[in-house]
Structures are given as structure tokens and as C-alpha cells.
Amino acid sequence: MSGRTEDERFMAAAIRLCRRNLGLTATNPSVACLIVKDGVIVASAVTAPGGRPHAETQALAEAGEAARGATAYVTLEPCSHHGKTPPCADALIAAGVARVVVSVTDPDERVAGRGLSMLRDAGIAVETGVLESDGRNALAAYLTRQTKKRPHVTLKLAVSTDGMLGRLGAGQVAITGPASRGQVHVLRAETDAILIGIGTALADDPELTCRLPGLETRSPVRIVLDPRLELSPASKLARTARQVPVIVVTAKDRKSEPAFAARQEALEALGVEVLICDPRELDALLAALATRGISSLLVEGGARAARSFLDAGLVDRIMLFTGAAAIGKEGVASPFVSGRMPDGFSLRHAARYGADSLQEYERDD
Ligand code: AOF
Ligand code: ZN
Helix, strand or coil: CCCCHHHHHHHHHHHHHHHHCCCCCCCCCCEEEEECCCCEEEEEEECCCCCCCHHHHHHHHHHHHHHCCEEEEEECCCCCCCCCCCHHHHHHCCCCCCEEEECCCCCCCCCCHHHHHHHHHHHCCCCCCCCCCHHHHHCHHHHHHHHCCEEEEEEEECCCCCCCCECCCCCCCCCCCHHHHHHHHHHHHHCCCEEEEEEHHHHHHHCCCCCCCCHHHHEEEEEEEECCCCCCCCCCCHCCCCCEEEEEEHHHHHHCCHHHHHHHHHHHHHHHEEEECCCCCCCHHHHHHHCCCCCCEEEECCHHHHHHHHHCCCCCCCEEEEEECCCCCCCECCCCCCCCCCEEEEEEEEEEEEEEEEEEECCCC
């Protein structure tokens, strides 16, 4: 891209690289580090699956002696704390790096600016805030969990040309084409958990896994809001719970019913986790999910689940896919349609996938 400084071009590359391990590093963020010497990338790394080792230590090991006098580009402020690994700031200092360029400072209270101070105190030139908006976007899950103590929530909607999400009683209706569906599977791969309402689970019998070739192992945890515990043990979700975890969220007061206990047992025998938490209390549910290390949540349907997350003010990003087909009679209306900006959100990105379009909106605050 012309007009970008050298720092911005290397940071853009680092931000692209860190996206590779999104969804694999919970509860750590996926961070990338490039070591650049005389305008050439001599080493690069991204936080390892599981969250460790951190990006910087891997990149420095790869660079070896070449790190001396080099510039390190890091998407997140290097850590300053002795956690499960020694501080990355110390590793950068020991390697003799001359300059460190950072996109986003780390809100983790053990770091919070200390990483940058350690580097400066050691005489290293430090630059921060480079491509910060893109960096924050790539780190959104981690930043939201750190600052709001809940997962970052993406609402994905697939809307027909006439503004419908589906047709009442018709099960799954194809609204978007294969290219959009591929994108949705990439989103699933990058996300820790995916959530639907019981209405969608009963109508569509979806699997909610990532089925892109090569990414099959990256399916998110699947969550169903199911106040009356209606998910069938014969559903695809229940039958595949041993391969990819399924959590059914159900209301407390049902425990007193004998039929409830039997249904709970049948689901648990298949490996489904039954979480007692009132599905109408989304704040409490999201806090519970964050405590389990879930930093990102994809809400995939249906209209009611979408509405309740929006009404609770718990949507951070909207991915609006608009297909080329119309639904017509008996359609279920979407809360949003193409071309009309949702209140409190701004357009961040737009793209075309085959005959479909995507609008990505980001919450304003
Ligand atoms: C970095 N580079 O690649 C990542 C960082 O439990 P620990 O020791 O792994 O520390 C977790 C914290 O480390 C996490 O909350 C965040 O502050 C930072 N993550 N830092 O320098 C990395 N993934
Ligand atoms: Zn670190």
C-alpha cells in the first residue's frame, strides 16, 4: 500500500500474521513478532497454540545473532511479568534489539505500560500505537475479555435480498453462496465459541463445526440457549459432543421437574455439558464463559438470539452477509438489512463473496 511508512508496512504484516493463530491461544492473545534488520525480515513468529511460548521469544530464537541492532515489530506490548514464561521485554533487551515498534499496549494489569518502560529504561527506542486500530481489531477478543470481563461478541447474519433471515418452518434455507459460507467457516475457526438459540437448533439441526479442508480441528465450542432443555439427544450437536464440546444453557427452576432430570441425563450421557444459568441473563452467562477462558463468541442465529444480544447491548461486531436470493412469503425479518447502518455501529469493512456482499460493522464505543 502506497503512503504507508516502513513501520506501518511491517506492522501490517505482523497483524496479518497474528490472525493465523486466532482461536488457538486462549486465554492468551495471538500476538505476532517480526525481527527486521536493514529492511529485511530475519525472523517472525506468532504466539504458539495454547498460548506459549510467546511470539517474541520464538522470533528472537529464530533470529539468533541477527537480532542485535535490529527492530522488533510486535502487535501487543511485550510482557514485563514473570508468568509461566520469563518477560519478553527482558528477552528483547538481552538480545540487543535497538528498536521496538508496538501496535497496542497490553491492558493486563501485570503489564500495562511496564513492558514499554523496561525497554526504554534499557536504552531501546520504543514506538507505540502503530496501526493501532487494525491491531485492536485483531486483538479484539483478548482486549474485550481483559477490559469487560466478557467475551467479544460477533453477531453473524445471512439476509436475503428482501431482508429475511429464513422462512418460518422451512428448516435451513440457502441464503448465501459457497464463498460466503467459506468465510463463515473461517470465522468459526478464529472463534472460541459459537452460540445459537434452541429455535434454530430444532429447526435446522446444525452442526456448527468448521468444515474447511485443513481447518477441521479448529471448530469452536458449541453453545445452545435452551431454557426448557429441548435439545434432542438425536440432534447432530448432541451426537457429535464427544468430538467438539457442546454446552446447553438452561434455566435454573427446571431442575425441580422429573422430566428435566431425565433429559439432562440423556444429554450428559452423550458428553453434552448442561450449564444451569438463566439464558435470559446474558450478562451472567457471558461472565461465566469468560471465566472459562472463552474470549470470543460468534452468535449465529436465529432472530431471537440476535435480538436478545442486541437488546442487552452485548454485540461488538456485526457481520452482515446479503445473498442474491429472495425469501418472499413467511419470511423471518432480519433486524438489519444491507445499506442501512445499525444504530451505534460504524462500517469497518465491506467485501463481495461471489454473488453475495458482506458488511462488517463495529460498535462505536
Ligand atoms: C507477549 N507476547 O506472544 C503474548 C503475550 O501466562 P503467561 O505467562 O503466558 O502470560 C499471559 C499474558 O502474556 C497475557 O495476559 C498477555 O498479557 C501476555 N501475552 N505477551 O509479550 C505474546 N501472547
Ligand atoms: Zn511475553
